Amino acid sequence: MADAIDQEALDELHQRLLAGDCVASEKCCAILLEPLTAETRRKFPKVDPHLVADGVIDAILDYCDHPEKFDPADGRIDRLLAAASWRNVANRLQGEQSRKKRERKVGAKKGEADVALEPVVRKIQEEDQQRSDAKLQAMLDALASSQDREILLLRSQGERRTSEYANVLGITHLAASEQEKEVKRHKDRIIKYLGRKGFKS
């Protein structure tokens, strides 16, 4: 499938990227996305195709952002990108496992806290928790993107570390200050959107 990629066109696009041609990045995506994704899917046949696609997309966009890091002397650009895609998919799989572990921990903590309380207080707290859970669930249901839902979940858990949000957004490759900006922008966007839907944070 990698042979379906026009090598001559790719070499020419590589030169254009190095020369700073803005439009070349879009053309790279157009010729690389489908064949690289198909190849990476064959390497990870049981993995969610969206996760595979995201790994390939990150590899191509990283390349378009810094083409100078890809030296044709090290091999064909599409082979280097295939290797980068595989690494990205493996990293994302690991990230998914960490996220599931985190969600399981949150579920367990809720159960532990209730045990030692007075019955009346516990009942009030249970009702409050149920209302809070129902509200959170409604907010999660209002969000179309799984990424947005994950960000909201982190926020509801009181997560303050930018790195956790950056992992979800797939922007850990950015400088810390850029990560902070992007994380804030997404948080603000989600809160604004939920506000328009009638939810108060």
Added chain:
Amino acid sequence: MSQMDQRELMLRAAQAARLRPQFLGNVFAKYETLEDLDETAMQRDLGISEADWLRLQLVRRPRASMFLKDVTAIASEFNLNRAALASVVRRADAAESLQDQRREPRREGRLLAARSRKKPKKSSNRTARKGNRHES
């Protein structure tokens, strides 16, 4: 598991580009937040098809040093109004600069406060010098 077709892949790639500051998609995302617009409104304002809108997100943002050349190249490739595109990019960039500047004054305020406390009183120095002259 189903295969993803080219359009779905491009859509996903465009969404990823909107998160990356080096891509035009990110510029549009910031502009939309500023102007409280959604992507459909942006497409309409720029007069661009959905397919081309996805491609446009994946274009690298114009370089500051080659702004006119880059905007012209992008406008030409996508048959856009060059002035409209330039205006969107400049607005998003200006808002971002303002945001960066707003973070700075907090440090300046603390420096000013520190300086005013450390400023020496001229009258006491003159008195001290007169006193010294008499003694010598």
